[in-house]
Amino acid sequence: MSDFDRRQFLGLGAAAAAGLTTGCEPSREGALVPDLIVVNANVLTQDDSQPKAEAFAIHNERFVAVGSSSDVKNLAGPNSTVLDFAGMTVVPGFIDAHSHPSGAGLNELRNVNTNLGSIARIQTALRERAVSTPPGEWLVGFMYDDTKQEEGRPLSRTDLDQVSTDHPIMVGHRGGHTGVYNSKAFELAGVTAQTRDPFGGHFYRENGELTGKVAERARAVFNVPSGSTPEERARGVAAISQKMNAAGLTSVHQAGTSRSDFIAYQDARASGDLSLRMNLMARGLTFPSLMRSGLRTGMGDEWLRIGPVKFSADGSASERTMAMSTPYAGRPDDFGILTMTQDEIHDAVEEAHRAGWQVAIHANGDITIDMVLNAYERMARQYPRTDARHRLEHCSLVNPELLRRIAEGGYIPAPFYTYAHYHGEKWIEYGEEKMNWMFAHKSFMDYGIMVAPASDHSPGPYEPLMALQSMVTRKDFSGRVWGPSQRITLDQAMKICTMHGAYASHEERVKGSITAGKLGDFVVLSESPYDVEPDGIKEIQVERTVVGGKTVYEA
CATH class of the missing domain: 2.30.40.10 (Urease, subunit C, domain 1)
Structure with a gap:
């Protein structure tokens, strides 16, 4: 030889x-x-x-x-x-360390795709579904994006009232944290313009009237049906697996896995339809039963593996609701939305950490990242564990002090990897100064932090090649560069999308x-x-x- x-x-x-x-x-x-x-x-x-x-x-x-x-x-x-x-060029299988494939696949099977680029086309698609839907039953749209409509304005309650007043309607933003509802939906929920906002949620109003937009915990008052059959869920997993494979993905970390999701992935695997290796982050509500059963992070095999427990502590970057220490551009009284208190974060982290679990908390804004780090650092002092690799999901807006703490603690941030390119028209609401500290891949690399690759699909596109371009150029579709100081090299971007993705799930010895x-x-x-x-x-x-x-x- x-x-x-x-x-x-x-x-x-x-x-x-x-x-x-x-x-x-x-x-x-x-x-x-x-x-x-x-x-x-x-x-x-x-x-x-x-x-x-x-x-x-x-x-x-x-x-x-x-x-x-x-x-x-x-x-x-x-x-x-x-x-x-x-x-031809061959690279390791790409890894997406934060995505929601099961929900995306099921939506494609059951609901109305409203990623159509205009309010008029959204109305047409919903009217077509209304024809075959009995009055009183919900019409549900998904993948709506408020900044990408030809009309130059967001969808409203009155737009949806023009579709139907006999059906309650909800059109969910692709970001997953807001939705637009029609008057019938508000009526069934008992919500009026005088209804007080709950903690961690908001009913949007203009001139004393509901606009139709609802954010975060306020959405819980709407009884939107979410039921589906095991067969539908398994088919959804199979369908989205094929689409992600076509983009070059071979491993995905599912954020917020429900009991039904765990079953769907097992069913898809049993039928031979699972073609992605899945690291499954348990939802906070699913976690207690798993913990009581003695399960913890790492249980499973090379195809289906239990990952961290995942909580959510603030709003959305793409929907401009994340909690920050400074206000949004043009909205001096709007600092975003927190969905967990510091005490709630402490309690959740302590329970999971002491049970031997990896913890992953959705924390977009600098205020929220600080709160999550407080909880992680508290556990590191009181109950030290070797190589816990607790995670900061999204970790969108940082500063030097936060970067220092993340590096010292060995925590793993998972910022959006396609957002700078795909969602460029939204960043004006943050401004140039903030964008130099958002999706801060360069700063993470400079601090020696094992930053993970994350699409958050459906909120962001999952295509790894778009991610490489976005991280390297920071250019949006119009050619505008957002946060040029955070551009990284192609070598660094490739490493993030492969080895760093494996590291985020303690799998760097077997993949990447x-x-x-x-x-x-x-x-x-x-x-x-x-x-x-x-x-x-x-x-x-x-x-x-x-x-x-x-x-x-x-x-």
């Missing part, structure tokens, strides 16, 4: 530790015979000890060799599949790079991100996505 000792080349020390020799077809020399071999590729491994290669081999769903085409091809046996990629012994997840690209202009990275095509050596998407 050229200049390599066969045992060293195969990395069998790592392979044996991972149990890779079980069931292996031996060659005459007793070595592993790969199931799949890839040759003549531009392999960007994300392994610092071997950043580039030409070829690799997979056996029993894991990489067993990485090196030159001639050396790896020499390992082929009679039953090995050999793929010649003719110079093309390395012997790790899971055989990879993506084939039509071009190298290094060979195109940064503004064109998102146009690169995903040619193939492979999970555990099995092709789950091919263009």
Whole structure:
């Protein structure tokens, strides 16, 4: 075998530790015979000890060799599949460390997609659904975005009243924290313009009248049906898995997993329809029953794994409701919305931390991040744990003091990775100064913080190639740069979307790079991100996505 000792080349020390020799077809020399071999590729491994290669081999769903085409091809046996990629670029499977795929998939099956770009088209889509919906039953829309309508204004209660006064209607913002309701919905909920806002919620009003927009905890007064069958939920998981695979995703962290979600993922796996490796963050309401059963973070296998318990402590970045120490531009009395008190955060973190769980808390604004860090630091003092890796979901607006505390505590921020590009028209409500400290990938890297990749889909697009472009350029669709000081290199962006994603779930030893012994997840690209202009990275095509050596998407 050229200049390599066969045992060293195969990395069998790592392979044996991972149990890779079980069931292996031996060659005459007793070595592993790969199931799949890839040759003549531009392999960007994300392994610092071997950043580039030409070829690799997979056996029993894991990489067993990485090196030159001639050396790896020499390992082929009679039953090995050999793929010649003719110079195409191969990268590790991309990881999205904060997303909501089960809800997105179910919405596509049950509700009205209102990502239509105009109020008039939204009204038409809802009217069409109303024709087949009995009076009194809800019409539910999803994926609405208030800043992306041709009319140049947001959807309102009166717009929805023009669709129907016989059906209660709710159109949810893609950000997940606000919705627009019609008069019938308010009537059924008993809400008027005089109704007081609850803690952590808000009924929006103009000129003494309800606009229809409702935020955060105030939405709880509406009895919007959420029931679905197990079959529908499993189908939804299968559908969104295929879409995410087509974008190059192989692993996803589901934020806020309900009991029904846990079942849906197991059902999809049992039927052979799950093609994403899932790290499942339990909802706060689901957590107690899991904890009482003795389960904790890390339980599961390489396909379905229990992740952190996830809580939510403030509003939304894209819906401009996150809680900040300074007001929104043009709204001097609006500092955003907190949805948990400091005492509630302390209690939630203490219970989960002491039970051995990783904790993840949605904290967008600087005020909220400070409150969450207070709770994490309190537990580190009172009940120290080794390598807990508690997380700050979104962690949108930071400052040097917060960065210092995050670094010292070893906490993991998961800021939005496509937002700077996709939601550019919203950032004017934060202003230039804040945007230099928002989605602060550069600052996190500078402080040595293992910042995780996060789309938060549906609120943000999940496409990793768009994420690379967004983090590198910080340009929106119009070409405006938001927070230029937070631009990072492509090398850094690639590392975030692979190795950092694995680190966020304590899985850096089994995924995140093309390395012997790790899971055989990879993506084939039509071009190298290094060979195109940064503004064109998102146009690169995903040619193939492979999970555990099995092709789950091919263009």
